[in-house]
Amino acid sequence: MSQVKKTTIILFSGDYDKAMAAYIIANGAAAYDHEVTIFHTFWGLNALRKDEQVEPPRKKGFMERMFARMMPRGADKMGLSKMNFAGMGPKMIKDVIRKHNAVPLPQLIEMAQEQDVKLVACTMTMDLLGLQKEELLEGIEYAGVAAYLGDAQDGNVNLFI
16 A cells, blocks of 8 residues: 655745746646645735735725735736846746746646645735735635644655745
């Protein structure tokens, strides 16, 4: 009887290219029958934000409204870690992705969900940034660091991106 392999990834970065790498690794691990968890915290939560503006049920304070305005809304609007060039970098990399028939980040996220990759939003960070469940994608989980540590404890591969 073979033991289940587990891969956990902390996605801390809000950069398109780093999030893309995290999801490529997650999808690859899932294809090799790993149980995969991506724990999204701080700026990594931007990968889980819905593209459209959502009016959450409770009013936000000043700082929460400022974070909401400054953070990109959805995976496709994230900037690059290097060569962002005032927003031109992401357009250039997406063009290269298209030319090489590579899978862009929003579709990598969909593929991960189809492969039952566990996508987790850090509830503590959501509270700090004023993000509410209604603003994030459907079908994700919500948990704190203790839940991530429970998944990572038995992990064969644990990454911080």
